[in-house]
Amino acid sequence: MPPYRLQALLDMRTKAKEEAEQAFSAALKVLEKEKVEQQRLEADLERRKRERKARVAEYLQQVMAKGAGINGMNLMNRFEERLKDDEAQVALQIDHQKELVKAAERAVEQRRYVMAEAAKELKAIEKNKETWQKQVRAERQQREELTQEEIGNALFLARQRK
Numbered sequence: 001m002p003p004y005r006l007q008a009l010l011d012m013r014t015k016a017k018e019e020a021e022q023a024f025s026a027a028l029k030v031l032e033k034e035k036v037e038q039q040r041l042e043a044d045l046e047r048r049k050r051e052r053k054a055r056v057a058e059y060l061q062q063v064m065a066k067g068a069g070i071n072g073m074n075l076m077n078r079f080e081e082r083l084k085d086d087e088a089q090v091a092l093q094i095d096h097q098k099e100l101v102k103a104a105e106r107a108v109e110q111r112r113y114v115m116a117e118a119a120k121e122l123k124a125i126e127k128n129k130e131t132w133q134k135q136v137r138a139e140r141q142q143r144e145e146l147t148q149e150e151i152g153n154a155l156f157l158a159r160q161r162k
Helices: 007-066 070-161
Strands: none
Touching: 007 070
């Protein structure tokens, strides 16, 4: 069988499909990593909120045990505000992380589209190769039949002359 004249293109499409699959896989890994980080930050925020409530309650009990003074209440309010500021920072990190997750999801969808296009292009060239192979086989079959017919005719004519 003669070599397929579009083999180089077939090889390029196969390579492009493999690269698209690898890029899609990498994008999925990045998305998963970003989601895990978001979950970690959200859990950290919840833990900080619980700890703040517990620490404020503990601090309030200490202040009440010593005697509630204005100074003690002010210290407790500042302490609580500091903890709330820390929580606000974590909440900002969570918002930023959510944006990163959305960007990773968009990247995954883009990679999925590229992978689907590469697969479609590869399938088209493979279909072309199959059609070409069928055509080559049919032409070969016709040549063989023609050759067999010529041999048969030559034998018939040779017998006729005797």
